[in-house]
Amino acid sequence: MTFAPALTTLILFLAIGIWIAAILDAVFYRRISGQGGVSVLSPFYAAAAHLSRQRLTTEAPDRLNWYLAIAGYLAIATIGLAVVPFGPETAVIGIKTSVVLWGACESLVVVLVFLHGWSPNSPLALIGAYRYVAIGLPIMLLSMFVLIAAALPARSLDLRDIVASQEGLWNIIRQPLGLPLFLLLGLSLTLRGPFDYADSADLAGGTSVEDSGANRAGWQVARLAMLVGFSAIAASTFLGGYLGPILPGIVWLAIKTLILMAVVIGLSHLLARMPVARMLGLIWKFLLPIAFVDLLLAGLVALA
Amino acid sequence: MTDIAFYALSALAIWSGWRVFRVDSMIRATFALMVSFICVGGIALLMSADYIGIATVFMMAVEMMVMGLFMVMFMMNPAGLNPMQMVHQHRFSIGAGIAAFIGLTVAVLATNLPNNPLPAGRDTLHDLGVELLGGSMLIFETAGVTLLATMVGAVVLSSRPGRFGDSDAGAVPPGLQPGGQPAGRKVEKSGGHGGHGGDSSYDMNMKGAPKSDDAPHKRHGKMPEEES
Numbered sequence: 149m150t151f152a153p154a155l156t157t158l159i160l161f162l163a164i165g166i167w168i169a170a171i172l173d174a175v176f177y178r179r180i181s182g183q184g185g186v187s188v189l190s191p192f193y194a195a196a197a198h199l200s201r202q203r204l205t206t207e208a209p210d211r212l213n214w215y216l217a218i219a220g221y222l223a224i225a226t227i228g229l230a231v232v233p234f235g236p237e238t239a240v241i242g243i244k245t246s247v248v249l250w251g252a253c254e255s256l257v258v259v260l261v262f263l264h265g266w267s268p269n270s271p272l273a274l275i276g277a278y279r280y281v282a283i284g285l286p287i288m289l290l291s292m293f294v295l296i297a298a299a300l301p302a303r304s305l306d307l308r309d310i311v312a313s314q315e316g317l318w319n320i321i322r323q324p325l326g327l328p329l330f331l332l333l334g335l336s337l338t339l340r341g342p343f344d345y346a347d348s349a350d351l352a353g354g355t356s357v358e359d360s361g362a363n364r365a366g367w368q369v370a371r372l373a374m375l376v377g378f379s380a381i382a383a384s385t386f387l388g389g390y391l392g393p394i395l396p397g398i399v400w401l402a403i404k405t406l407i408l409m410a411v412v413i414g415l416s417h418l419l420a421r422m423p424v425a426r427m428l429g430l431i432w433k434f435l436l437p438i439a440f441v442d443l444l445l446a447g448l449v450a451l452a
Numbered sequence: 453m454t455d456i457a458f459y460a461l462s463a464l465a466i467w468s469g470w471r472v473f474r475v476d477s478m479i480r481a482t483f484a485l486m487v488s489f490i491c492v493g494g495i496a497l498l499m500s501a502d503y504i505g506i507a508t509v510f511m512m513a514v515e516m517m518v519m520g521l522f523m524v525m526f527m528m529n530p531a532g533l534n535p536m537q538m539v540h541q542h543r544f545s546i547g548a549g550i551a552a553f554i555g556l557t558v559a560v561l562a563t564n565l566p567n568n569p570l571p572a573g574r575d576t577l578h579d580l581g582v583e584l585l586g587g588s589m590l591i592f593e594t595a596g597v598t599l600l601a602t603m604v605g606a607v608v609l610s611s612r613p614g615r616f617g618d619s620d621a622g623a624v625p626p627g628l629q630p631g632g633q634p635a636g637r638k639v640e641k642s643g644g645h646g647g648h649g650g651d652s653s654y655d656m657n658m659k660g661a662p663k664s665d666d667a668p669h670k671r672h673g674k675m676p677e678e679e680s
Contacts, residue, residue, distance in 0.1 A: 210480070243502055244502055244503075244575070245502045245503050248510060249506050251506075251510050252507075252509040252513065255513035255517075256509070256513045258514070258517055259483070259513050259516070262517065263483065266479055278521075281521060285514065285517065285518070288514075305577065
């Protein structure tokens with residue numbers, strides 16, 4: 149695959165992924181609340197409803213940063229998906245340091261979600277923004293150790309090499325601590341469930357409380373796109389990405405991405421959100437040491 | 453193509469660097485600086501320094517976020533939303549700016565900069581790793597530990613002295629009237645179900661105002677004067 153087909157694959161993967169993620173989200177919510185039946189067209193109805201509403205604004209907002217935050221979040225999600233290899237040696241952004249690029253995407257998400265809450269000049273959005281930074285930064289720190297541990301057996305910072313290194317044994321078995329910790333990052337990056345400190349209901353929508361019309365639709369699409377991008381990265385890092393028998397690589401990648409997307413959405417509906425202070429304690433005192441252990445074990449295995 | 457990208461990134465880096473000093477909010481200044489650094493990271497990418505370029509983006513995003521947060525906390529500017537003057541000591545800073553510009557320009561023009569393009573396919577990442585953990589390890593480790601110690605020291609030093617005295621000496625704001633009770637929020641001693649009457653801001657606002665006789669009955673809590 150050359151660049152143009154790879155880019156087409158990326159766009160299709162992202163678009164279908166966003167659609168399925170939206171349906172899964174609705175299905176899980178319905179199942180838990182004991183209702184049945186979700187139309188596969190429901191995401192389009194929701195989008196049409198958002199787009200037909202007018203776009204309201206606040207008093208003295210920072211318009212540039214507001215729009216940049218929404219567009220940037222979607223762009224970062226797309227860049228994240230672009231480093232995922234769709235087949236051997238095939239990724240839209242095929243560079244030797246693709247894991248570092250994904251790390252840069254993670255850290256920019258914190259900045260963009262903060263700006264999205266800061267720009268409207270509105271109290272609840274602002275509280276969501278600051279609260280998210282407090283949680284988003286340490287959870288990102290944790291994911292760095294997990295990713296370095298995953299890069300060690302491949303002896304490379306290239307996601308293509310990391311997938312190739314899982315030919316015999318997937319990282320989920322080699323490093324059992326890695327995927328659970330990484331999934332927590334996914335909840336944080338997509339502003340979901342126990343890590344939804346930015347857009348949660350207790351702040352009436354948090355950073356997106358002032359979004360309406362096309363802005364809100366754009367932000368929701370970006371969140372779902374980030375879920376797709378994150379799940380594809382996690383599938384490549386821990387579940388062997390495109391590796392698998394008989395079926396073509398892209399199908400395996402899609403199946404694994406779908407499974408991880410369902411897991412993240414399920415977790416987001418089943419786990420409750422803690423107070424910020426308690427969550428900070430949990431991350432710094434408990435989860436971060438576990439990430440150190442994960443890295444230490446990976447290092448010892450690499451030495452042996 | 454590379455040239456166009458270089459000039460575009462350079463122009464954006466300089467423009468956003470200039471904006472840092474022209475905007476009126478700490479958060480805007482912080483992220484303008486971040487954009488400037490990201491452009492420099494992009495230029496590093498153009499020079500085949502993949503790792504350094506992307507790591508610059510990565511580190512600057514985190515650093516600027518933390519820096520913005522700390523500036524807002526230390527400057528006591530709620531949320532950084534209020535417009536504020538971002539430049540101070542005008543004469544000194546203009547002088548320092550001109551001196552730094554001349555110094556750097558002389559340094560760039562006087563240096564014999566290397567001009568040896570990398571062969572395609574050269575693994576710069578590997579070279580960088582060998583350099584960092586080989587010949588330059590002592591320098592980098594020393595610098596790293598020194599910076600960490602400096603950061604811890606800076607936080608300790610800056611968090612002790614407060615607006616109303618040292619924090620460990622129990623800093624309290626002065627009274628609204630000379631010799632009066634400390635202003636600001638009071639911790640409720642009784643605890644439990646104080647209700648809305650115990651709202652300390654109510655006490656603070658009522659300090660100077662004439663009190664009517666029925667005021668205590670309307671509230672669930674006690675007036676501070678009655679307690680003392």
